[in-house]
Amino acid sequence: MELCGHYRRWREDFELVQDLGVRTLRYGLPLCLTWLGPDRYDWEFADLTFGDLERRGIIPIADLCHFGVPDFIGNFQNPDFPRLFARYAHAFAKRFPAVQLYTPINEMFVCATFSAAYGWWNEQMTTDRGFVTALKHIVKANVQAMHTILAARPDAIFVQSESTEYFHAENPAAIGPSETLNERRFLSLDLNYGRPVNSEMFRFLMDNGMKLEEYKFFMQRHLKSHCIMGNDYYGANEHNVSADGKTTSSGEIFGYNEITRQYYERYRLPVMHTETNTAEGPRGDEAVRWLRKEWANVLRVRNSGMPIVGFTWYSLTDQIDWDVALREARGKVCPLGLYDLDRKPRAVGLAYKQLIKDWREVLPAQSVCLTVPLAPYGHRQAPCPAPAQATEQAQPH
Numbered sequence: 001m002e003l004c005g006h007y008r009r010w011r012e013d014f015e016l017v018q019d020l021g022v023r024t025l026r027y028g029l030p031l032c033l034t035w036l037g038p039d040r041y042d043w044e045f046a047d048l049t050f051g052d053l054e055r056r057g058i059i060p061i062a063d064l065c066h067f068g069v070p071d072f073i074g075n076f077q078n079p080d081f082p083r084l085f086a087r088y089a090h091a092f093a094k095r096f097p098a099v100q101l102y103t104p105i106n107e108m109f110v111c112a113t114f115s116a117a118y119g120w121w122n123e124q125m126t127t128d129r130g131f132v133t134a135l136k137h138i139v140k141a142n143v144q145a146m147h148t149i150l151a152a153r154p155d156a157i158f159v160q161s162e163s164t165e166y167f168h169a170e171n172p173a174a175i176g177p178s179e180t181l182n183e184r185r186f187l188s189l190d191l192n193y194g195r196p197v198n199s200e201m202f203r204f205l206m207d208n209g210m211k212l213e214e215y216k217f218f219m220q221r222h223l224k225s226h227c228i229m230g231n232d233y234y235g236a237n238e239h240n241v242s243a244d245g246k247t248t249s250s251g252e253i254f255g256y257n258e259i260t261r262q263y264y265e266r267y268r269l270p271v272m273h274t275e276t277n278t279a280e281g282p283r284g285d286e287a288v289r290w291l292r293k294e295w296a297n298v299l300r301v302r303n304s305g306m307p308i309v310g311f312t313w314y315s316l317t318d319q320i321d322w323d324v325a326l327r328e329a330r331g332k333v334c335p336l337g338l339y340d341l342d343r344k345p346r347a348v349g350l351a352y353k354q355l356i357k358d359w360r361e362v363l364p365a366q367s368v369c370l371t372v373p374l375a376p377y378g379h380r381q382a383p384c385p386a387p388a389q390a391t392e393q394a395q396p397h
Helices: 006-020 044-056 081-095 108-116 128-152 172-184 187-193 199-207 212-221 255-267 286-303 347-359 362-366
Strands: 024-028 035-037 059-065 101-105 157-159 166-169 227-232 238-241 247-249 271-275 308-311
Touching: 006 044, 006 347, 024 044, 044 059, 059 081, 081 101, 081 128, 101 128, 108 128, 108 187, 128 187, 128 199, 128 212, 166 172, 172 199, 172 238, 187 199, 187 212, 187 227, 187 255, 199 212, 227 255, 255 271, 255 286, 271 286, 286 308, 286 347
Parallel strands: 024 059, 059 101, 101 157, 157 227, 166 238, 227 271, 271 308
Antiparallel strands: 238 247
16 A cells, blocks of 8 residues: 555545546555554544545445554464454444445455465465464454444444355366365355355364364354355466366466356355456556456356346556565566556556446346445444344445
């Protein structure tokens, strides 16, 4: 956010959002600058930005934790993280009662994988036990945060932005490893939504440090009825698997529609396409072509009878060093945004603006029940002792 100039140019960035015709914005706080310690917060930047979004009538989906934690937490191996994060989420919800839509923790599976299985982020571990520990703490923090947010905003709705993956066997000897990986991809959402895992995944969790009481927590304390299943899809989300279990990127084979169907049939929740992009390449039309392909997949999902409620391009502006997942400070601009870092529209930005203009009314026209948020932005519902049941339907961007 700093390298891309958002701290200096946030008003200009929100003007770009308005110019696109976007009415709903996935937007996250700089957690490291906001959460200073247990029950210690600096809300100055959040007051400015969320206040401005409210004045503009842009509905935020508040993204409270996006891959990293403040230094005082350490990393996701810290067993205190769920409790402390839930208190932070409650404090945010009390501070900003107009916010109804939340992603408490973004891409829980990716966060645990990159931090504790691939050795890239945070704890930089490469063990199954490290992965399971990170995963159980991340998902528990997400669930507990939902409970505390509902105590402050009983009609809150949670968009679980998660990466949708698929693993293709390269040959018959790779079928077993690919089947294991195709079950493992569901772990974060299985725990978050209280869906019992299969016997192989249960053994995997128990063998790597999850206790039975911890597993029971997920089965008993979930809040599925308040959730929209946000799923992210990129060209790198599909993988080839070799006989020894090693994976490489396969590129797009099944695509968003087919993989979304697999997730929808497992969880039976309304769907939102919460992230996608591709780089603008030498021809200049690569990102536009990908946008059109993804939008065609969104329409295919809808026409197949799955309730899809929104579509998201990530991100508004270009990014810095995302080609190496921020592991090195190279200062390389990644041309993935709707706008470049001078805030000039890229071809995909112009195409996205036209797409919104042409298609905005199509998704809600399928059913008058597809309406999110339930309350106009800025409406502040008084807390009540028990959370109300939220609808499982929503309105698109």
